[in-house]
Amino acid sequence: AQKVTQAQTEISVVEKEDVTLDCVYETRDTTYYLFWYKQPPSGELVFLIRRNSFDEQNEISGRYSWNFQKSTSSFNFTITASQVVDSAVYFCALSAGWASGNTPLVFGKGTRLSVIA
Amino acid sequence: GAVVSQHPSRVICKSGTSVKIECRSLDFQATTMFWYRQFPKKSLMLMATSNEGSKATYEQGVEKDKFLINHASLTLSTLTVTSAHPEDSSFYICSAPGTGFDGYTFGSGTRLTVV
Numbered sequence: 300a301q302k303v304t305q306a307q308t309e310i311s312v313v314e315k316e317d318v319t320l321d322c323v324y325e326t327r328d329t330t331y332y333l334f335w336y337k338q339p340p341s342g343e344l345v346f347l348i349r350r351n352s353f354d355e356q357n358e359i360s361g362r363y364s365w366n367f368q369k370s371t372s373s374f375n376f377t378i379t380a381s382q383v384v385d386s387a388v389y390f391c392a393l394s395a396g397w398a399s400g401n402t403p404l405v406f407g408k409g410t411r412l413s414v415i416a
Numbered sequence: 417g418a419v420v421s422q423h424p425s426r427v428i429c430k431s432g433t434s435v436k437i438e439c440r441s442l443d444f445q446a447t448t449m450f451w452y453r454q455f456p457k458k459s460l461m462l463m464a465t466s467n468e469g470s471k472a473t474y475e476q477g478v479e480k481d482k483f484l485i486n487h488a489s490l491t492l493s494t495l496t497v498t499s500a501h502p503e504d505s506s507f508y509i510c511s512a513p514g515t516g517f518d519g520y521t522f523g524s525g526t527r528l529t530v531v
Contacts, residue, residue, distance in 0.1 A: 332519065334518060342507055342509075342524070342525040342527065343522070343524045343525055344509070344522045344525075346517065346518040346520075349517075349518045349519065390459065390460070394519070398519070400513035400518075400519030400520050401448075401513050401519075402513075403450045403462045403465060403511075403513075404450075404460075404462075404511070404520065405462075406459045406460045406461075407459065408458070408459045409458075409459050411457075
């Protein structure tokens with residue numbers, strides 16, 4: 300069985316601060332995909348990143364960066380110089396199998412980020 | 417890109433009535449659709465997987481007779497909440513696999529309020 304743990308339920312930061320959202324996962328599959336999604340108050344899910352289990356390279360996209368470490372089963376997400384528009388709920392998710400999309404996602408409980416001006 | 421159109425986006429219904437939620441794949445065929453439910457301030461939990469032309473697969477604890485899922489065509493999957501009660505108030509969202517950049521294409525969600 301797969302499991303995703305986001306230990307931080309809520310985080311508040313002041314604008315321009317950096318913030319890291321933690322994600323720890325469990326799976327017995329050797330091939331799997333990890334994801335981060337942003338959910339604004341409107342509810343839709345905004346895709347941020349997908350990583351497969353064979354690619355441990357860290358990734359940076361603008362103010363966003365991700366640190367994937369198989370040794371600790373973690374896939375943490377850092378927002379640099381946070382902005383008010385970053386306020387949302389962020390979900391880490393996992394899907395097992397060779398092809399991303401063919402199996403349902405297992406979501407963590409989410410971290411609610413509030414960025415205060 | 418691939419789009420899953422989900423309707424309605426919001427619905428308020430009276431207790432005891434039924435509500436149908438539609439997810440329609442635009443410009444692509446979805447042989448499978450995942451249905452998730454999200455209670456307020458909670459995570460998204462898989463309810464069921466619908467497959468075109470066959471019976472849906474429900475997750476443990478999800479009542480098949482209450483949440484009717486139909487996947488009658490390659491472009492349409494529906495979820496009907498029958499005899500809705502206030503505890504069914506939730507955010508329902510569908511997802512078709514293998515289509516979006518991330519491997520999934522999500523609908524925009526339906527916020528159901530049962531009064």
